[in-house]
Amino acid sequence: MFRSLNLLSVIVLLLFYLSICVGAFNLLRRQLVSIPRAPPPLDDNPGESLFLTSYLEIGQIDLARNLSQVHLQPAYSYPSYSVYLTVNKTCGPDASSLFGLFSEHGPIRVDKDEQLYSSNITWNSKYHLLFIDQPVDTGFSFTADDRCYVHTEDEVARDLYVMLIQFFQIYYEYAMCDFYATGESYGGEYVPAIVYKIHRENPQAKLKINLKGMAIGDGLVDPYNQGDYGPAMYQMGLIDQRQLEYINLLTSLAREAIWEGQYRQAYSIFGDLFDNIYSNMTGMIDAENYLRTDFPEELFYYIPWVMASEHRRQIHVGNMTYNDGEKVQIALQDDAMQSIASKVALIANSNYKVLIYSGLLDVIIFSSVTMNWVDKLEWNYANQLRAAERVIWKVKEDDQEVAGYLKRANSFFLAWIRNAGHSIPCDQPRAVFDLIDRFISAS
Template identity: 30%
Template structure:
């Protein structure tokens, strides 16, 4: 035993046990079990089921010289844990201080401790349980990627990542190896999820799996993807900045008109970048769109991730508790990361995507989504309505432009109210395997701002309920129990 932390009020006893290896059947996985005892675990112990398995680990990538991908795995905190869907999460948020805004490089530890992971950090650096963590109804994998994000690392410069082709290949390599070590979790449906630059990551990774499944002897049980406040089709999404900003009182009507007059040039440049794929064309398009569309609005000064709140620090949020928590020697030893430095967001990864391969930032991944939709892969696009950087208007426009077989049905579908505890918390528009959800009172990080709604939404999506027509409760016992604590009902469409 490396350490024992007693949390106030007896909510959690955190006992971290380090294990050199847990018997994983892969020489490329080195895992450690994190033995966290939550109050909710008592019922599992009493029933003989045992506490959910929680792991941290490193994965050695085959294609690289020295790259090690860091990840967490949290077994579902439910009685039917091996039957629960497996969900992979990739954080994509980027630092606000860079003049070009978009980009990858933020660690999934942000999600684990502030959004949809199982923990919350107290001021005294003890932990509370997140009763609305997505592990309540899913087996969860959180990955630090691309390489050099979070605790992932390589000492060899040749291992740096610049585009989604490599991101997709690395994630597929990881999932194959993780499945070899933990095959039982892959019998259930697989969903890939993420936010922000996850609008690039998620379609790229799922499309890689989709293509792999066509020829694989052991295909993955890929069932769906979910993107929260993502950047997926820049050519369309850049056109929403002026309209969203005017609608929310950030700019005047004259400024809106001026920016909308400039936008067609921006769109032309982005389309040329996608058509030609030349770095200098993509660079010109990025600089032009940022300088003429984005910069004039940002000059007004506001939190680009949540227009309701002040901007604090480079991420516009104070995540210093996580910096302090992960700096503790006993925590780092328990996670198996040694003295390796950790950053919430890596400027090196960010600059790699902005520098050598500028075309990735402006790349349109809409076609990856439409192809998978036509193959029956479920797609959930959800957006917090108070986010500016990947706002709901831009996301709705690119979703509405998708070229797929049920586009007409989606166009005709009406937005319907989503209710929790008798309150309207958002809207849903859906047809076939596609759902578009607006989440009220939420910014860029929906699971942080609306945790109960986010858990209800993702559980309904992954557990097979058609939100466009059903008025029945999702019926998941673990979810029902958690939502009852705040006297909330399940997702209801009326």
């Protein structure tokens, strides 16, 4: 199924996971509220925030590169940079993502004593990684003007594209690398949006991005067709027949609201389903993985670390506030419940590689509801994908454990990962790295 090619690739991780995700957003935000995110005290010295766009505009690219270097030796030995790039001069700049860097794919972790240590498994061991906080007001990114919050995936893609062009102008050695966009959860909406934007801009662009494909893990792509939660919850034993009837009523109301264009109403219903109803019915707070009752605290060890003035200086964010994305959530409510499946179909039909993968323990985006929209996707090889054989997948042939299952038609790949919930790289880092490597290396 996968024939290897030697590729040098840039994987862009559009991790909107901490910015907004129906159901997951408020659950995760609860884990953050106890951690101070205000600017450091005045008697601390967090350094200055580093904005590179002005250097680019006056041609001081080498100076910009030197200023943006991050030195976290010895734990972080990879060449790395951390900067703000302005995506709207009347609004505010963008920054780099941290959840994926510290808790999922990156080369470093933070322990409970706020000490850095090397990750045993990182995508950075083979690929260049670009982590982005987007939309603005997510993480360390910000805007000084409320009018500048984005409200649609097209606006997000617009800002991301501006940022990427600046990135490749400053760090020009990466401009010819193969480019893949990946994301999870609500990134299921924004990854296709930025890939589609690049696809449309490339023909006339002075600086062309070497776009090759995209990967989406447990993604929200088509809320209407992904909204039928009741049967999956019932089949897993999470609810009984009476509760199933209630969940079916709620999801029917939400899907009807989507059909009628009442997107905020649908968003509210689905949000309440995971913020309150799921916890009340199951006694579990963590809907990311139905084997867990609560979130693993180690996922959030990095937050106090990035709050410290010493580390703020190192990553060039200065005294900027670390945002939980609540305002972003509000601004995007209308957009959240709208499907982007048509752009996925266009991307697939344009012969870009597409990977859709699911964690089999996820409740927020069940693998079955992902297949609901994938099976309905109208694209050139849809029938071949439905008829394709699903094969057993192991990371190594002599492994006893089955990592999951794979399926492919043309350049469209499907994967199911065992023993993984919503944040698949957190639960099964070895399997996901192998999956991404197979996907990128496939002919």
